[in-house]
Amino acid sequence: MSDQLIKVPADWAKSAYVDDAKYTEMYEQSIKDPVGFWAEHGKRVDWIKPYTKVKDVSYNQRDLHIRWFEDGTLNACYNCVDRHVKDKGDEVAIIWEGDDPSVDQTITYTQLHHHVQRFANVLKDQGVKKGDRVTIYMPMIPEAAYAMLACARIGAVHSVVFGGFSPDALAGRIQDCDSRFVITSDEGVRGGRPIPLKENTDDALDSCPDVESVIVVEHTGGAVTMKEGRDVWYHEVAGRVDHECPCEEMNAEDPLFILYTSGSTGKPKGVLHTTGGYLVYASMTHQYVFDYKPGDIYWCTADVGWVTGHSYILYGPLANGATTLMFEGVPTYPDSSRCWQVCDKHNVNIFYTAPTAIRALMREGDEPVKKTSRKSLRLLGSVGEPINPEAWLWYHKVVGDERCPIVDTWWQTETGGILISPLPGATDLKPGSATRPFFGVEPVLVDNDGHPLHGATSGNLCIADSWPGQMRTVYGDHKRFFETYFSQFKGKYFSGDGCRRDEDGYYWITGRVDDVLNVSGHRMGTAEIESALVAHEKVAEAAVVGYPHDIKGQGIYAYVTLKQGQDPSDDLKKELVQWVRKEIGPIASPDLLQWAPGLPKTRSGKIMRRILRKIAEDDFSNLGDTSTLADPGVVDDLIDNRQNLG
Numbered sequence: 001m002s003d004q005l006i007k008v009p010a011d012w013a014k015s016a017y018v019d020d021a022k023y024t025e026m027y028e029q030s031i032k033d034p035v036g037f038w039a040e041h042g043k044r045v046d047w048i049k050p051y052t053k054v055k056d057v058s059y060n061q062r063d064l065h066i067r068w069f070e071d072g073t074l075n076a077c078y079n080c081v082d083r084h085v086k087d088k089g090d091e092v093a094i095i096w097e098g099d100d101p102s103v104d105q106t107i108t109y110t111q112l113h114h115h116v117q118r119f120a121n122v123l124k125d126q127g128v129k130k131g132d133r134v135t136i137y138m139p140m141i142p143e144a145a146y147a148m149l150a151c152a153r154i155g156a157v158h159s160v161v162f163g164g165f166s167p168d169a170l171a172g173r174i175q176d177c178d179s180r181f182v183i184t185s186d187e188g189v190r191g192g193r194p195i196p197l198k199e200n201t202d203d204a205l206d207s208c209p210d211v212e213s214v215i216v217v218e219h220t221g222g223a224v225t226m227k228e229g230r231d232v233w234y235h236e237v238a239g240r241v242d243h244e245c246p247c248e249e250m251n252a253e254d255p256l257f258i259l260y261t262s263g264s265t266g267k268p269k270g271v272l273h274t275t276g277g278y279l280v281y282a283s284m285t286h287q288y289v290f291d292y293k294p295g296d297i298y299w300c301t302a303d304v305g306w307v308t309g310h311s312y313i314l315y316g317p318l319a320n321g322a323t324t325l326m327f328e329g330v331p332t333y334p335d336s337s338r339c340w341q342v343c344d345k346h347n348v349n350i351f352y353t354a355p356t357a358i359r360a361l362m363r364e365g366d367e368p369v370k371k372t373s374r375k376s377l378r379l380l381g382s383v384g385e386p387i388n389p390e391a392w393l394w395y396h397k398v399v400g401d402e403r404c405p406i407v408d409t410w411w412q413t414e415t416g417g418i419l420i421s422p423l424p425g426a427t428d429l430k431p432g433s434a435t436r437p438f439f440g441v442e443p444v445l446v447d448n449d450g451h452p453l454h455g456a457t458s459g460n461l462c463i464a465d466s467w468p469g470q471m472r473t474v475y476g477d478h479k480r481f482f483e484t485y486f487s488q489f490k491g492k493y494f495s496g497d498g499c500r501r502d503e504d505g506y507y508w509i510t511g512r513v514d515d516v517l518n519v520s521g522h523r524m525g526t527a528e529i530e531s532a533l534v535a536h537e538k539v540a541e542a543a544v545v546g547y548p549h550d551i552k553g554q555g556i557y558a559y560v561t562l563k564q565g566q567d568p569s570d571d572l573k574k575e576l577v578q579w580v581r582k583e584i585g586p587i588a589s590p591d592l593l594q595w596a597p598g599l600p601k602t603r604s605g606k607i608m609r610r611i612l613r614k615i616a617e618d619d620f621s622n623l624g625d626t627s628t629l630a631d632p633g634v635v636d637d638l639i640d641n642r643q644n645l646g
């Protein structure tokens, strides 16, 4: 099933920016002559002072540094806003769709320009200076975008914390980067339920005495308490500041933002991105991977609290003068047809979401999709986890009516932008594969001793050399930067993910290497076994981990969530074990299988296997940091069921 090949549609090969031949030509050039390649493509953004140096990188412990376009100056906000005002001032920059389906708003580039300047002056009024860190804890409303762009405009470094995070998680992120300014809102709303953002901020700030100013954007009008001398209403200050605010001239290597990784694997790291290389890379990948053409309506369902929201709701699309849709709500509210209704309402052409959302919607059946038209859709995208071939095929067939290519984009907070992905006019697709590297990206698979592996093989996924969007350091901890990414395999960036390369040179992400199973000496990624389970008609979602096994070393422990209306029974358990045996082989058949009404996920929707491993090992006392879990209650249920399993 996963070996199926879906050819580039003929009209795509003709109309896209690059076809297969052009991809090969550009890719080869980018690897042979990275300096020449990026010297050329760096020009896609407007520079105040053009760069003369393109690249200066060392991955060595002694002098680890990554610099791109280092003597150039520019402003990211100027590139995302001001430069579009002259020619497309009346075109829509942001379509905002509220949680309530009857509420939406469009913001043109001219309007965006006004809002952002106003916001920038409010920041200045509150004492924010170039280089200061500003924490943004906001719902998905246009003001979140204005706030980020306003920081970029005046050279402040934003640190966006996802609005679903707890006061503790917020406090930790404020303290870690020494942020003295917070922007929040009275409340957020998701799925009809209010989220007390200001109240959470107040709780967080009990342990952040250095915060001087909290700017509060009124959104729902819900009651909040304002602390005299610290808290101000945005609209009150905005009413008295200047309308105009010039852009600060920034060096290419000045910090643009800090973003804490989502925490699937441990203590969040403050990933630091700088201005020039990041913007070049975000905008270039957005244009080519999504084949973005002027006039397209583009919707990425991520939250601005994740890197996907930074690069592919905000910076990439706006740098390209695109129309980007920002959605406040959730895919299942008021019902599971919502995404497709929004596509129809705003004539969305490009739709980019995560496997967790696709699996959740697939669970509800085809009808909520089929009752909508979706005829505006041209291209679909996926990001965040390996997408199971079953979910891929459903997305392709039911959502995209077999008409829309799917770009399965592999990348990380650390990479700033997409590193491995099909290009829709160039790449034949294989369901479940992120396919081929983007320009300038040279993946290398290495064994555990760091030896490069060639041809069709599996190994640790590294990148041989830098690309402009790469993170520059872990904020305040350059040593951790080296240790996390460059210490395992000398001279290479190590992603932490495992990967298989097939005969066609296509890449298949098999999961995080920490999750890799070693069963009787065979190394297996979790993704393959999970995909086999999800391919069964009664299974909605599955997570697989290893647990200590006397004979095999590691046994396979599977957590399975069934589709709506399916009965968990011992017979079905046996059937599923047999099914995996048949799909992959006896070596992969689960030793223990537990029904899971829900799986523990991060707030960005990723399965947290670290916790599932502990439960499988019967080690409930030591679950580690669970502060980034979306629903901690799920864990208690799993522990109860585990104890029943014996």
Ligand code: ATP
Pocket: 261, 262, 263, 264, 265, 266, 267, 268, 269, 306, 307, 382, 383, 384, 385, 386, 387, 408, 409, 410, 411, 412, 413, 414, 434, 495, 496, 497, 509, 511, 512, 604, 606
């Ligand atoms: P943390 O690093 O804090 O544990 P995280 O890795 O979940 O959190 P992100 O940077 O948001 O934080 O996610 C990047 C990871 O997501 C990748 O390393 C990979 O494991 C997974 N991933 C992202 N996109 C894909 C994809 N298209 N296919 C497979 N895996 C993907």
Ligand code: MG
Pocket: 261, 265, 412, 496
């Ligand atoms: Mg990670």
